[in-house]
Amino acid sequence: MNILNTAVLTTTLLLLIPLTVKAESSKLSPFVNTQGHIMLPADFRTNLYHIGSWFVPQGEASGFHDVYMDKIGISAFRSTGKYADGTVIVKELRHSKTSDFTTGKGVAYATDEIKQIFVMIKDTQNRFLDNPNWGDGWGWALFKPGQTKNISSDYRKDCLGCHLPVKDKDLVYSDYYPTLKP
Numbered sequence: 596m597n598i599l600n601t602a603v604l605t606t607t608l609l610l611l612i613p614l615t616v617k618a619e620s621s622k623l624s625p626f627v628n629t630q631g632h633i634m635l636p637a638d639f640r641t642n643l644y645h646i647g648s649w650f651v652p653q654g655e656a657s658g659f660h661d662v663y664m665d666k667i668g669i670s671a672f673r674s675t676g677k678y679a680d681g682t683v684i685v686k687e688l689r690h691s692k693t694s695d696f697t698t699g700k701g702v703a704y705a706t707d708e709i710k711q712i713f714v715m716i717k718d719t720q721n722r723f724l725d726n727p728n729w730g731d732g733w734g735w736a737l738f739k740p741g742q743t744k745n746i747s748s749d750y751r752k753d754c755l756g757c758h759l760p761v762k763d764k765d766l767v768y769s770d771y772y773p774t775l776k777p
């Protein structure tokens with residue numbers, strides 16, 4: 596190959612690289628558009644996997660917290676201990692009631708009434724630096740029942756403080772999900 600051909604080939608490759616990177620970035624997740632707007636994953640209760648639950652007995656966050664994750668994200672975490680790019684985690688809060696059942700008295704169960712839904716999407720490449728709902732390696736979102744718009748205005752105000760106790764677990768309460776254990 597002569598010098599001219601090499602130069603042309605190199606220039607062509609250099610031109611192609613940024614385009615490839617851009618195409619990759621926009622493919623982060625089906626739940627994120629090119630501006631970084633996070634959408635509520637449709638039918639997440641049947642499309643994602645339930646990885647664990649919490650029960651908060653009283654206060655503003657009372658009720659059942661059911662947590663869901665995508666299959667690829669689960670497999671990656673189980674084998675590497677890290678959240679893969681594009682991993683989606685959904686936490687749904689439901690009101691609870693108690694009643695007597697054949698298993699015992701005062702059994703707590705989740706009602707049909709949803710309080711709110713939280714979403715985190717892993718971003719290993721800091722794609723949306725200008726968007727206040729992205730940072731610390733994640734996209735952060737909050738949805739009210741029946742609504743599709745992320746109502747979190749800034750994850751640093753709305754989310755981060757409460758997730759700092761698990762900073763060394765990539766800001767996720769990772770140790771408490773049985774399904775994530777190998």
Ligand code: HEC
Binds near residue numbers: 755
């Ligand atoms: C009042 C404290 C608090 C605030 C505010 C908060 N979180 Fe959390 N979050 C928690 C705790 C504690 C857990 C796990 C235990 C639980 O659900 O009770 C959790 C769990 C989660 C989970 C499940 C994965 C995990 O980390 O275990 C997601 C997803 C989540 N939060 C997203 C968000 C987003 C997005 C925001 C902001 C819009 C937010 N949270 C705001 C305290 C909080």
